[in-house]
Amino acid sequence: MGGLENKKRQLWIVANWKSNETIKEALEWIDWVGPKLEKRENLKVVVCPTFVALEEVKKAVLVGSYPILVGAQDLSPFDVGPYTGEEAAQLLQGLVDLVLIGHWERRHYFGEDDEMVSHKAQMAQKYGLIPLVCVQEPDARIPLGVNLIAYEPVFAIGSGHPDTPGNAAMVAEELKRRGGGNLAVLYGGSVNAKNVTSFLKQPKLSGLLIGQASLNPLEFLKIAQLSFKFLKN
Ligand code: PGA
Numbered sequence: 001m002g003g004l005e006n007k008k009r010q011l012w013i014v015a016n017w018k019s020n021e022t023i024k025e026a027l028e029w030i031d032w033v034g035p036k037l038e039k040r041e042n043l044k045v046v047v048c049p050t051f052v053a054l055e056e057v058k059k060a061v062l063v064g065s066y067p068i069l070v071g072a073q074d075l076s077p078f079d080v081g082p083y084t085g086e087e088a089a090q091l092l093q094g095l096v097d098l099v100l101i102g103h104w105e106r107r108h109y110f111g112e113d114d115e116m117v118s119h120k121a122q123m124a125q126k127y128g129l130i131p132l133v134c135v136q137e138p139d140a141r142i143p144l145g146v147n148l149i150a151y152e153p154v155f156a157i158g159s160g161h162p163d164t165p166g167n168a169a170m171v172a173e174e175l176k177r178r179g180g181g182n183l184a185v186l187y188g189g190s191v192n193a194k195n196v197t198s199f200l201k202q203p204k205l206s207g208l209l210i211g212q213a214s215l216n217p218l219e220f221l222k223i224a225q226l227s228f229k230f231l232k233n
Helices: 002-006 023-036 051-064 104-110 114-126 165-179 196-200 217-228
Strands: 011-016 043-048 069-072 098-101 130-135 148-151 184-188 207-210
Touching (some): 011 184, 043 217, 051 069, 098 114, 114 130, 165 196, 196 217, 207 217
Parallel strands (some): 011 043, 069 098, 098 130, 130 148
């Protein structure tokens, strides 16, 4: 387990646009940020647009050959079938690489519980999508087989008051202890270009989940560029 810390560090910078950005705005963002992003094997830049913008964003990324992965913000806990309004993992295959699961806003506004989160994580894995499961506490339930977690404390989401990097790293350590050596833990909650470095300095953190600050292409690009210097080649 200890040896993993010495492996080449892999970082994730994940933009969660939440319920924002028209298709036009999303494409402007991609076409502005995409060409300016350096391609780095151990840096995964992920953009999670709304479902309506997914297809256009995916096409723009492919056409521009941008080093951007596309993610969905949610998915159905069921397979394809009579589930009005739901997006099954099977239908997202080919369109997205990763899926956010159990974001606090899903849990808080839409009543998702750990059981639902586990079903969604299973569906993602069944269809080869990477589940990025969001949790709020160090003792949160980690669904079976999940290797990517975002710690996002409720008080820090959209508040302008992030957790301290030291505490985020302590929570990451505890989650890793409970979830096994392969677990990568990101931090989310009021991350911006000003504070990003303080989080990336923590070796226990494998990246960031960024909401508000990711909507501004200039700020997001700055965050991605600042993360380059934390990668060993
Ligand atoms: P925020 O959102 O960056 O706007 O605080 C973070 C999150 O939702 O995890």
